[in-house]
Amino acid sequence: MIRYDALDALPVRGALPALNDALEGHGTAVLVAPPGTGKTTLVPLALAGLLDGGPARRVVVAEPRRIAARAAARRMAWLLGEKAGESVGYTVRGERVVGPRARVEVMTTGVLLQRLQRDQELAGVDVVVLDECHERHLDADTAAAFLWDVRETLRPELRLVAASATTDAQGWARLLGGAPVVEADGVSYPVEVVWAPPVRPVRPPHGMRVDPALLTHVASVVRRALAERDGDVLCFLPGVGEIARVAGQLGDLGDVEVLQVHGRAPAAVQDAVLSPGARRRVVLTTSVAESSLTVPGVRVVVDSGLAREPRVDHARGLSALTTVRASQAAGRQRAGRAGREAPGAVYRCWTEAEDARLPRFPSPEIKLADLTTFALQAACWGDPDASGLALLDPPPGGAMAAARAVLMAIGAVDSVGRATERGLQLARMGLHPRLGRALLDAGPDRAAEVVALLSEEAPRGYGDDLAGALRAARRGGDAYAGRWRAEVRRLRAVSGESAHPPTRHRPAEVVTVAASRSALGDEGLVGLVAALAFPERVARADGGSHLMVSGTRAEVAEGTALRGAPWIAVAVADRPVGRGHARVQLGAVIDEEVARLAAGALLEQVDEVHWADGDVVARRVERLGAIELAVRPLADADPVLVRTALLEGLRQEGFGLLRWSPDALVLRQRLAFLRLHLGEPWPDVSGDALHARVDEWLEPELSRARRRADLARIDAGQALNRLLPWASGEAGRLDGLAPERIAVPSGSRIRIDYGNPEQPVLAVKLQEMFGLHESPAVAGVPLLVHLLSPAGRPAAVTADLASFWKDGYKGVRAELRGRYPKHPWPEDPASAEPTRHTNARLRR
Template identity: 45%
Template sequence: MRETTLPVETSLPALRQALSEGTSAVLVAAPGAGKTTRVPLAMLEELWLEGRKIVMLEPRRLAARSAARYMAALLGEPVGQTVGYRVRMDTKVGPRTRIEVVTEGVLTRMLQEDPGLEQIALVIFDEFHERSLQADLGLALCLQTQELLREDLRLLVMSATIEAEPVARLLGGAPVIVSEGRQFPVETFYRRPARAGLRIEDRVEPVVREALRERDGDLLVFLPGMAEIRAVERKLQAMIGEFAGGPAIRICPLHGSLPPEAQDRAISPAIPGERKIVLSTSVAETSLTVEGITVVIDSGLARVSRFSPRTGMSRLETTAVSAASAEQRRGRAGRLQAGTCYRLWSEEEQHRLAPSSSPEIREADLAPLVLELAAWGTPDPAELSWLDAPPVASVQQARELLRMLGALTSEGAITPHGREMAAFGIHPRLSHMLLRVMPLGLGSIACEIAVLLGDRDFTRAAGGPDTDFRHRLEALHGRGPLKADEGARRRLLEEAERLKRECGVKTGADRGIDERPEEVAGLLLAFAYPDRIGRRREGGKYLLSGGRGAAFQEGQPLAREEWIVVADVDDTGTESRIRLAAPVTMAGLLRHFRDVIMEERSVTWDRSAKAVRARVRSKLGALMLDETPMPSPPADEVAAALLEGIREEGAESLPWSRTARQFQERAVFVRRSDPSWPDLSDDALLATLEEWLSPYVVNMKSVADLQRLNLKEALESLLPWIKRRELDELAPTHWSVPSGSRLPIDYTDPDSPVLAVRLQELFGLSETPRIAGGRVPLTLHLLSPAQRPVQVTRDLASFWSHAYFEVRKDLKGRYPKHYWPDNPLEAQATRRAKPRD
């Protein structure tokens, strides 16, 4: 079989020369130029191959299988002879195979098993503009192999839409070969919807009708996902009758979850007398030649997974395609003849599209990459050469997950368990689950769960989304409430059987464990997602073991379960939305997660009880499993918690007696004039509780227990004996007045100590009493016989000379039986109404 000449063939001499004279090259060729199928075959006879193989990395399984079959057909051979392919769980190669088309991390597996790639002469990275994680990782590892082990290893990066210069620099200044021109022209029309808010099927259907009437050939419709494909398919099925007089119309979905035979039907030519409408995700954007397509209808949308290092979770987003992706899609119409492209957006919107899609390495969960690097022996990504280095935050989050799964040591080195995980070639969560449950006799169901989690949903629920993962398992075996796509179901069962064989799991019923069958799914998911075990909170919301909150949409029966494991969740808002989960029991968690359940012993202050509470808590991550009182908690921890409680409650929580408070206030007063004295203010006492109060709270646990405390004695311990004597001299507790009364001094205001005294008891005293060695006059609150203030003064002599006579006049009127002398300085002080004779 031999095709007509393709544009890329004019660039082959320059490419051969570049790879003969050097070890790296970049080929930029427009969509439809034929690079995917022509270039590998053109290199087969190069002398530098020396009998070794060519490996070409494709970003998608469908493209890998299609490219291998097409090249084999060009050679007139079945796939698996000169040209073969290796994709996850599907291999067609033989002893004579010289070109292997690989994907799904197969190249990484080859490198891990043979870092020198001794049997490979050339590695081709096709459609590199897609910037898949595996392509970036594979190129980084190949560059290190080329630098350290294989100077003769050739590397070729091919793309239709990419800035070639950065890639060429990464390859050490590799030459850039450009294949100009498209094989056939494509006319482009923009179709902005008549009104905003139209559903995608209502936007697509009139354009399909127009294309069927005005254009020849088959149609390729690009849609963001399977849900949209189903909606458009239903809409178009209802429309087909309008074209009953013409060729029969066949609608063919095309996405990665379809079984190979359904994918082949979609990309193969329509039979005579038939027109084909292919409804595809981005899987048909590159590499594939969908036979017979002359019309492309592009929704301009793609569904991508965005990973959040902040939450450790991913969410699916429907976004506008980049200008580069739109150009790739447009190119599908011009592969075999002149074509037409309808874009369901305006020409103005076209100018606002991002130039290219964000590399997956910036958006993806990097746990697989970090595990591969650890297995490679280079745990630090900075040691490799990248077009875009992995984000630091995503790498850190991946390391934390891998340490949780036991794949990495605390220093980041790979563990024996981690090396076993890496050998599986699937996501580390799934490989960890398989390794943990196979000894339990649950390897068979674990393989089924692994393929379900690693693929798109193949079911439909009559009443909207069904979040119960157990129903997916039932649907896989043709049971339960969900309707399943039969082709996808058979394909998943076949993948599960292949995975069982690869893992050494015997086909048949699992040996099982003590849990009831309906509990097994949740338990196995818990091994894969130990950070997403959830416990129900009020309002049907859940706290996950990783510390995040999550919630079901209203009406989901699983929202009544106490314990769940979340397999799929987005990270929007404060409460992530749960998309897929299964129930699990506490008994199962306690039995199988003993190694990660932590016992937390805590002695803390309970503010509501105003007491120390000593508890033993069993915790799984952020989740509380059990809490019991701690028998005989350490006395020092109880004392520390009590002191912290006093600090929280404030100084007023201490058992202040009148004498204790006066002692404190007197000491604070003295310190005002002499900073060498200890600070006994409330703030200072709270700050130094451990220094002065600890010996006095032994065997105490609560505010109530503190009532047994002699606080004055504790405070006195802060002053040496000599200071206590000085305190009595400088700040006496009482003052004796002329009447003979010994009255207390109030030191509440350290700037102005107060002596409250009835006016009559001061008769004969000419000067204000002074303390602090005569430096500070007392503030006299002069009281009436009824103990009510009539005057405040710090200058008694002035009071006698001036204010007394006005005060006397008032008091004499109110208290006529009392003694109110004309000359208070010569009068006799008295505690009675009148002095004794």
């Protein structure tokens, strides 16, 4: 019997006519309905024609989480007076409850994507409702893009509804071709906001770490709320670990029941939370309870203000969750849980001033997450770069490039990004492509156990040794072990459907090694599976840590079975903020044979010739990514590689590696002077310019060189002459424009110092310049004259001899005349006879 009293009480009923009109006229609609209005339960029943005798339609409802999918289906079945699986069924990973006459099927968005890959037309489906699209999960965004593509190209009659409590309604409307926005008025009870920040400052979240002082404070706020308010308390925390810690601090609440609800909680616990309790309850939960679920009896929400988001370190090939401040939209959703059934209150564990600084909406997962699965989905859909998909936010280019590199390495896409037959298999398995590859290549019968262990984070008590964790799961009687066994069964079934016979598409060497590993027992098998799934995380012991194929170092905890192993495969790792090394959370011992097999795409033998430690180093290296497996000297190195190494040496250490005679150094200085003051055609002889023209002036000497000693034998001056402007005839003017020496009044030819190209220096004894009224110049540039004492020490510096003779000479004469009496010191140097000699020599 249909429970019309409950259905009529749902406020969204008033929006149904407008929603039907939108779908009839446009085929798509955006439904915005506050929490508790019935959008998740009433709307699908009405669209399916199960309530008021409307046209019979088959409706698919996509939910972001398994717990929400099961709860929504059971709630709809209850409203119809039925059990789940009759008119309303559900499908989540590993569980399908759908009868032959079901008109509404609730499924997770991940299941919907797999179904779309198998049947793009969604044959037999009339309406798809994408629920809670405001959460911006990657699967939901992808499903929306695929469904719009189906509607545009294959099935224009397919109706689409994007439903949410809080969302960018206009953005979704644009995405769905200008869809009408239908808003439902909710009967929301008032929720009082109580600001309850910690008395003392707490450290902000750091990676996965949450300050224990904050968790202690949250527990105290829960106790306060129980004392000040009636009804059940719903407390939001970022993750399972934090839930367990707070639960431990609430162990003495007397008659109050403490429940822990999260995506990995046992189904019995999840179901119990969604039914009224016999006792007062405190429900500790993650963001799974933000939307889709109504927890009966809740009058109070305690909000820690924290959430978890994915982060990917593409450079190191590591991905993990990180703790962040929850957005304002999430805060509103959480607070709304307290006003579903009656007036309530929300205790926020932060200040009102902080609230204004929080982000408005959560970050779209497509901007943050590992995009390997998304890239494979897009490739299988026929749009490898996702450029043609209707997405609110385009995927970041770097993340897509990293994802394609992974997919190419496991054979899921070809060189241009198109999905291979193997890629199509992997996309339909409901696994990350890495794990799907490991399942197929290592053999589904036994590998399924290990892959199931890797597909969901194992309890910390299972340890960091994958073989030990497998044994713990087999003997475990906990909720995780139950889910693990169910996933093992699912994987064996789905892998059997994906490949007949089981070894199809498996490389022959993988089949051989898989068989040998299986014979060795758990240790051999888990190592092979982990290495196949994460080939770039295969690592070899190197000093006090392990060096991964990716180039990142990984540290293993003390006292673990992984410590000291020559080779390991790292399945789960994180990188603590501020540290360069990864930290192994879960891994397996392997040997070099498995390492070579799993990371075979990165195995190469290369001749490496480079400049190191001041000379050319030539060696033949067998390398597995960043790991050097074997090295030997290379006697017959490729001359091209040798030349490149020599050029690198010249860049690092400069052209001083060549033989520079005094004349060669002077030539370079003279050319630099002419380039500065006259420009073309005189060559630029700076280091960068010489490197740019090395082919013109340093050949063939460079081609004959093999090592540093050969460079030292190259005559730099002779080579530099090749850059002179011979073709134009200007080279013949070098000595005239920038002579090495210049005649002075005494008749001496004095060398010019071109060390400073802006103004060369002429260092000459003062007496040899008597009688010269203008400073000498070269190429029109006055020389800076250093006038020397008879002992060859600078007595004065001038670029204007006339001024010096008139003003500066008297002081120099007075100072030096007594010191050097044998040399002439006339009173009028401008008219005196220049000389190189002493007075005695002059008298003779």
